Amino acid sequence: MHSISIMTKFIFLNGRIIPDTEGSVSTDDRGFLYGDGIYETLRSYDGKPFKLAEHLERMRHSAKQLRILFEYTNTEISEIIKTLIDKNNIQDAYIRITLSRGAGGGRLQMDDNIEPTTLIQVKPFSPYDSKLYDEGMTLVVSDYRRSTTCPISHYKTTNLLKSILLKEEAKTKSAHEAIILNTDSYVAECVVSNIFMVSGGSVITPSLDTNILPGITRITVLDICKNKSIPISENHFTTDRLIKANEVFITNSLMEIMPVSKIDNYKIGKVIPGMITQQVMSAYKRLI
Amino acid sequence: MHSISIMTKFIFLNGRIIPDTEGSVSTDDRGFLYGDGIYETLRSYDGKPFKLAEHLERMRHSAKQLRILFEYTNTEISEIIKTLIDKNNIQDAYIRITLSRGAGGGRLQMDDNIEPTTLIQVKPFSPYDSKLYDEGMTLVVSDYRRSTTCPISHYKTTNLLKSILLKEEAKTKSAHEAIILNTDSYVAECVVSNIFMVSGGSVITPSLDTNILPGITRITVLDICKNKSIPISENHFTTDRLIKANEVFITNSLMEIMPVSKIDNYKIGKVIPGMITQQVMSAYKRLI
Numbered sequence: 256m257h258s259i260s261i262m263t264k265f266i267f268l269n270g271r272i273i274p275d276t277e278g279s280v281s282t283d284d285r286g287f288l289y290g291d292g293i294y295e296t297l298r299s300y301d302g303k304p305f306k307l308a309e310h311l312e313r314m315r316h317s318a319k320q321l322r323i324l325f326e327y328t329n330t331e332i333s334e335i336i337k338t339l340i341d342k343n344n345i346q347d348a349y350i351r352i353t354l355s356r357g358a359g360g361g362r363l364q365m366d367d368n369i370e371p372t373t374l375i376q377v378k379p380f381s382p383y384d385s386k387l388y389d390e391g392m393t394l395v396v397s398d399y400r401r402s403t404t405c406p407i408s409h410y411k412t413t414n415l416l417k418s419i420l421l422k423e424e425a426k427t428k429s430a431h432e433a434i435i436l437n438t439d440s441y442v443a444e445c446v447v448s449n450i451f452m453v454s455g456g457s458v459i460t461p462s463l464d465t466n467i468l469p470g471i472t473r474i475t476v477l478d479i480c481k482n483k484s485i486p487i488s489e490n491h492f493t494t495d496r497l498i499k500a501n502e503v504f505i506t507n508s509l510m511e512i513m514p515v516s517k518i519d520n521y522k523i524g525k526v527i528p529g530m531i532t533q534q535v536m537s538a539y540k541r542l543i
Numbered sequence: 544m545h546s547i548s549i550m551t552k553f554i555f556l557n558g559r560i561i562p563d564t565e566g567s568v569s570t571d572d573r574g575f576l577y578g579d580g581i582y583e584t585l586r587s588y589d590g591k592p593f594k595l596a597e598h599l600e601r602m603r604h605s606a607k608q609l610r611i612l613f614e615y616t617n618t619e620i621s622e623i624i625k626t627l628i629d630k631n632n633i634q635d636a637y638i639r640i641t642l643s644r645g646a647g648g649g650r651l652q653m654d655d656n657i658e659p660t661t662l663i664q665v666k667p668f669s670p671y672d673s674k675l676y677d678e679g680m681t682l683v684v685s686d687y688r689r690s691t692t693c694p695i696s697h698y699k700t701t702n703l704l705k706s707i708l709l710k711e712e713a714k715t716k717s718a719h720e721a722i723i724l725n726t727d728s729y730v731a732e733c734v735v736s737n738i739f740m741v742s743g744g745s746v747i748t749p750s751l752d753t754n755i756l757p758g759i760t761r762i763t764v765l766d767i768c769k770n771k772s773i774p775i776s777e778n779h780f781t782t783d784r785l786i787k788a789n790e791v792f793i794t795n796s797l798m799e800i801m802p803v804s805k806i807d808n809y810k811i812g813k814v815i816p817g818m819i820t821q822q823v824m825s826a827y828k829r830l831i
Contacts, residue, residue: 282566290578402690414702415577
């Protein structure tokens with residue numbers, strides 16, 4: 256039965272490890288009907304999930320704010336992921352933890368005491384093209400402006416249809432990612448990544464009050480800079496300043512640190528990756 | 544087996560009529576993971592779905608724009624709903640049609656050729672408290688401002704977590720519904736309803752370019768006004784004008800036409816429902 260053991264992958268769903276082919280949620284699940292859910296994605300390197308505690312802390316905070324029950328301890332989640340890494344035999348994995356409010360409740364109401372749906376998937380990680388880390392990604396500024404009062408932008412929710420459309424907008428403009436400005440015209444973040452610029456020797460990134468996701472890799476980069484005594488600043492800035500930066504890079508847990516070579520029609524930086532971007536990339540690799 | 548036939552309800556899922564207890568979608572369904580889906584809700588009266596063709600036209604338009612396959616003809620959907628109404632023995636039903644892009648594809652990409660998930664649920668309609676139609680609902684202006692460039696506000700998507708939070712905001716302020724202004728400070732719509740005011744003998748409602756859902760009941764009300772020679776205008780207006788209106792009402796397919804008695808701390812109208820609101824409510828009832 257070797258062929259089956261190769262084909263079958265396992266997931267964790269509501270307390271049980273099951274083959275992914277048997278993974279299903281109720282048609283009444285609020286995650287499916289109302290986007291009433293949150294998630295985290297992270298990677299494992301050599302079988303070890305990276306920054307799992309930080310991802311779970313963010314998820315636990317979001318779950319609390321949104322009154323979705325999160326029933327597992329960090330130790331339990333850690334053991335489930337370890338089991339899935341072993342059973343699926345994937346050392347370098349894409350890990351997604353999805354938590355929905357569950358099935359039932361009153362339509363758009365935040366009913367309490369609903370049995371949540373907890374799904375953990377461990378899949379092979381498909382790396383980004385390695386050339387991109389040498390040559391940089393190209394970005395475009397999206398036509399969309401995010402409301403500074405949007406109440407869910409700082410949570411990692413499953414409400415991703417807008418992100419799908421913005422990614423499509425970037426693709427149409429032959430770019431890898433789109434920069435989202437907020438309605439105050441300040442740079443906020445990209446569709447699936449946080450953004451940084453290097454200017455006058457400082458690393459500058461939009462402050463959380465631009466209404467962005469508090470990225471785990473974002474914090475890791477800020478910590479790296481602190482340790483290396485690179486001046487950092489969380490601030491408000493416009494695209495005018497961004498395109499004049501010496502270096503620009505974007506971050507998320509899946510692609511780590513990605514240099515940027517172009518924003519709209521403006522070339523960024525003299526060498527890709529820039530000197531400070533290189534230092535941050537190397538320091539990140541050493542943490543893994 | 545009488546007790547079972549009372550308990551069991553049927554749904555339509557991907558070509559089959561099945562008991563709702565057996566209704567499930569894959570844990571890889573993009574509706575569940577990415578909110579990659581749209582839906583319609585409507586009512587049936589005496590076994591007849593109201594404005595089904597209009598709902599399906601809107602859904603077909605959204606599906607096309609979002610490149611989600613919609614595989615059924617109007618006749619097929621109509622027959623499925625009829626079967627569910629009969630089998631579930633619910634004449635006055637809440638009907639929800641949900642369409643997701645299905646399972647698979649590349650994360651945030653709008654891949655084509657994914658097998659969509661089509662779900663139709665027919666449940667007993669829980670009417671709103673009849674007192675509300677006599678006394679009116681109370682509204683509050685949400686603190687949230689919707690971006691005028693939000694690319695999904697004019698589709699009825701399953702990305703409803705923001706709506707859940709805004710409903711909770713209204714509840715916290717002891718109101719039934721919340722008014723959403725856009726980032727130009729114009730009244731757009733409510734969380735789950737379109738809004739109308741009567742001023743100087745005219746019925747005025749936010750124009751579609753305030754970035755709202757083109758409601759089926761909204762269009763029906765505009766048609767009613769045209770037939771009754773009540774002047775109508777689709778326009779931009781602020782809350783300053785709204786709270787000075789002679790009458791305010793809100794609409795959706797489930798609650799139909801609902802008078803409004805209060806917005807924040809301002810009392811609206813001399814009698815509830817106002818004269819023109821009453822005419823529209825009566826005319827709507829006659830269409831059913």
